[in-house]
Amino acid sequence: MTWRTASAGRAAAPREGNFPPASPSWKSAAPERASSVAAESSSSVILVKKGDDPGMKVAVVGAGGLVGRRILSALEESKLPVSALVLTGHSRSVGKKMWFRGEEHPVIKTDVELLRRVDAVLLATPAEVSRQLVPPLGGGPLVVDTSSAFRLDEAVPLVVPEVNGPAVRRHRGVIAGPNCSTIQMVMVLHPLHHKYGLRRVVVTTYQSVSGAGYAAMKQLESEVRVWLASGKPVLVPRGDAFPYPIAFNLIPHIDAFTADGYTKEEMKLVLETRKILGLPDLPITATAVRVPVFVGHSESILVETDLAPDVDEARKVLASSPGIVVWDDPPSKTYPLPVMVEGKSQVFVGRVRRDLSSPRGLLLWVVADNLLRGAAVNAVGILETAYNMGLVQG
Numbered sequence: 001m002t003w004r005t006a007s008a009g010r011a012a013a014p015r016e017g018n019f020p021p022a023s024p025s026w027k028s029a030a031p032e033r034a035s036s037v038a039a040e041s042s043s044s045v046i047l048v049k050k051g052d053d054p055g056m057k058v059a060v061v062g063a064g065g066l067v068g069r070r071i072l073s074a075l076e077e078s079k080l081p082v083s084a085l086v087l088t089g090h091s092r093s094v095g096k097k098m099w100f101r102g103e104e105h106p107v108i109k110t111d112v113e114l115l116r117r118v119d120a121v122l123l124a125t126p127a128e129v130s131r132q133l134v135p136p137l138g139g140g141p142l143v144v145d146t147s148s149a150f151r152l153d154e155a156v157p158l159v160v161p162e163v164n165g166p167a168v169r170r171h172r173g174v175i176a177g178p179n180c181s182t183i184q185m186v187m188v189l190h191p192l193h194h195k196y197g198l199r200r201v202v203v204t205t206y207q208s209v210s211g212a213g214y215a216a217m218k219q220l221e222s223e224v225r226v227w228l229a230s231g232k233p234v235l236v237p238r239g240d241a242f243p244y245p246i247a248f249n250l251i252p253h254i255d256a257f258t259a260d261g262y263t264k265e266e267m268k269l270v271l272e273t274r275k276i277l278g279l280p281d282l283p284i285t286a287t288a289v290r291v292p293v294f295v296g297h298s299e300s301i302l303v304e305t306d307l308a309p310d311v312d313e314a315r316k317v318l319a320s321s322p323g324i325v326v327w328d329d330p331p332s333k334t335y336p337l338p339v340m341v342e343g344k345s346q347v348f349v350g351r352v353r354r355d356l357s358s359p360r361g362l363l364l365w366v367v368a369d370n371l372l373r374g375a376a377v378n379a380v381g382i383l384e385t386a387y388n389m390g391l392v393q394g
């Protein structure tokens with residue numbers, strides 16, 4: 001059987017035969033090969049352009065991480081001219097080599113002096129690392145940061161290109177990409193706001209373990225293996241990524257708790273959404289749940305609007321919005337699932353329906369690859385937007 005599409009106008013869903021994958025795709029996603037050679041020193045990285053090459057010198061920091069690898073893929077697929085590429089890391093990836101546009105590039109130790117000499121730096125690093133790296137890069141390259149370090153800083157544009165691309169013009173050296181769960185939500189809220197006006201948003205997220213990085217994926221894998229091999233539930237976490245075992249479990253707790261009982265992850269959804277949409281008073285509330293899925297975040301969203309929405313019209317509004325694909329046909333069981341969207345660059349919407357408790361309510365099921373659409377594609381899209389505006393040049 002093949003996943004069926006809801007209508008000819010909608011994108012085809014993947015084949016059922018793709019699941020389960022022979023090996024988890026997160027293991028093979030990176031165009032990397034382990035190298036027996038010692039890490040090359042930064043002094044061996046050549047940043048000189050060839051002739052009149054108009055390309056940019058680009059660095060990816062954290063290139064060997066989950067997001068960094070997808071940034072490399074997204075950069076490769078983009079039309080951005082890249083004349084020189086610097087890939088850096090910290091420990092695990094240093095000394096490995098990664099492919100980019102037919103050439104192998106070494107992953108070297110992060111070197112701020114080298115980063116200052118490129119045109120654009122894409123940071124796929126933990127927030128505390130981004131916080132340390134950005135100040136010494138000031139006045140140098142354009143920095144696009146995927147971490148939470150600067151997202152709510154008023155001087156830093158927080159950008160989803162399809163929603164508020166022109167905001168990149170306000171940059172003073174750094175542009176932030178939002179949290180993965182925020183990106184897929186604002187991409188859907190934006191066109192609905194234009195058409196109907198947003199009144200209130202209630203969201204519950206079902207977030208994959210890859211949202212917590214590589215170690216979290218290893219923890220899920222390890223707990224599943226032990227559970228199946230022993231035939232007994234794993235009751236003690238086999239890693240530090242989560243406070244409880246995540247295998248065959250759900251954890252209603254992502255990031256630290258705040259004083260009012262919400263988590264920081266939930267407040268990212270609230271505060272980042274308001275900033276990106278330019279709606280500082282938008283009533284919005286969130287519950288973020290970690291689920292035992294490797295890749296792909298899902299969200300159940302209730303949107304209350306000023307104008308009463310028509311469901312068929314809302315589907316059309318979403319389907320014609322950039323970066324959104326509607327898979328929504330209940331009779332044929334067509335709706336997006338995390339396993340279907342892994343490796344895809346769009347945001348997928350299904351289960352669009354009226355809120356039976358309110359004439360102005362619309363319910364939606366929204367799924368996206370958190371690593372690709374929720375981080376890498378967005379970061380490269382920000383760089384493309386800045387390049388097309390002439391804000392960064394080779």
Ligand SMILES: NC(=O)c1ccc[n+]([C@@H]2O[C@H](COP(=O)([O-])OP(=O)(O)OC[C@H]3O[C@@H](n4cnc5c(N)ncnc54)[C@H](OP(=O)(O)O)[C@@H]3O)[C@@H](O)[C@H]2O)c1
Pocket residue numbers: 061062063064065066067068088089090091092093094110123124125126127129146147148178179180210211212213214215370371374375
């Ligand atoms: N995962 C998601 O779904 C997602 C979505 C949106 C945004 N983000 C953000 O993206 C960033 C990266 O997340 P991730 O999931 O890719 O994590 P990850 O898989 O753990 O990768 C982190 C990367 O950072 C590198 N690194 C660590 N310390 C460093 C240092 N001092 N200097 C240079 N590089 C250093 C690591 O290098 P080595 O490999 O050499 O150790 C690794 O490549 C985080 O800020 C995260 O919040 C993640």
